[in-house]
Amino acid sequence: MNRYLFLKEMSNRCSLLSSFDVGPCDSTQSSIADQLKAVKDRDTRRDYMNGSVLQCRTxxxxxxxxxxxxxxxxxxxxxxxxxxxDDVSVSKQLEMSLDGHLAFSTYHLLRCAGCKSSVGLALHSTPEHLSALRNLFLLRKELINCYMLRTGKYVQASKMSFIHRLMDKDIKELKQDLEAQLKQVKILEGMMDKLCTRSVD
Incomplete structure (x- = not known):
């Protein structure tokens, strides 16, 4: 059960509890509500300041x-x-490459809505070794500038590396965080079940 569905279910259960004889001064109910609010309001934002914005070089x-x-x-x-x-438009016309790395591939050109110049392509049909790239957006590095949010400076995309390296440490931290959240959800479910059982009795 994902977190949204869980929170919705908890909200429904809280509504159910309010129809039983549980007064507003019941400390158990208020502590559960506080814990649910803490789960819902947890800061899940990424560190956007380390990001960059891709812009047409022209x-x-x-x-x-x-x-x-x-x-x-x-x-x-x-x-x-x-x-x-939304400022990248996909041309309706299919192009075909007969040589080079994209030989025997068909693709749609990607165009900048501002200057109408071609900024990349989206592969439509490919040989098997390129199949993982179908229907993704492929932007040409030499036609892109990157605005770095942290420094406020422009850097040519051709001078940057966009290879994602998932570090083992990051994966372990993510796993620990997910396990902690799952444990908290199970505790809350147990508390809600006990509270519902008491209220029905």
Whole structure:
């Protein structure tokens, strides 16, 4: 059960409890409500200040940001993105490459809405070795500038690395955090079940 569904279920249970003889001064009910609020209000924001904004090198139109990047293809100098901004339009016409790294692939050009220039491509059909890149947004590094949020400076995308390296330490920390949250959810579920049982009796 994901956290949203759990919180919705807890909210429904709290509504159910209010129909039984549980007074507003009941300390158990208020402590559960406080704990549910703490889970709901927990700060899950990312550190956005370490991010960057991808902009068209010609006209500075925002094309995406670092949260949408999932890697790069170094041999082709392409940034691989899961999502881009609404200012990137996908051409309806299919193009075909007959040579090079993208040989025998068909693709749609990605265009900047500001200056109408081509900024990348989205692969439509590919040989098997490129199949993982189908339907992703591939932005050409040489046509992109990155605005760094922390420093407020522009850096050419061609001078940056977009390879994601998941460190073992980060994975362990994430696992510990998820286990702690799961433990808290189980405790809250147990408390709610006990409270519901008492109220029915």
């Amino acid at each position: 006209c500075n139109t925002v094309l995406g940001d670092s949260l949408g990047i999932c890697g790069e293809i170094q041999s082709l100098q392409l940034i691989v993105c899961l999502k881009v901004s």
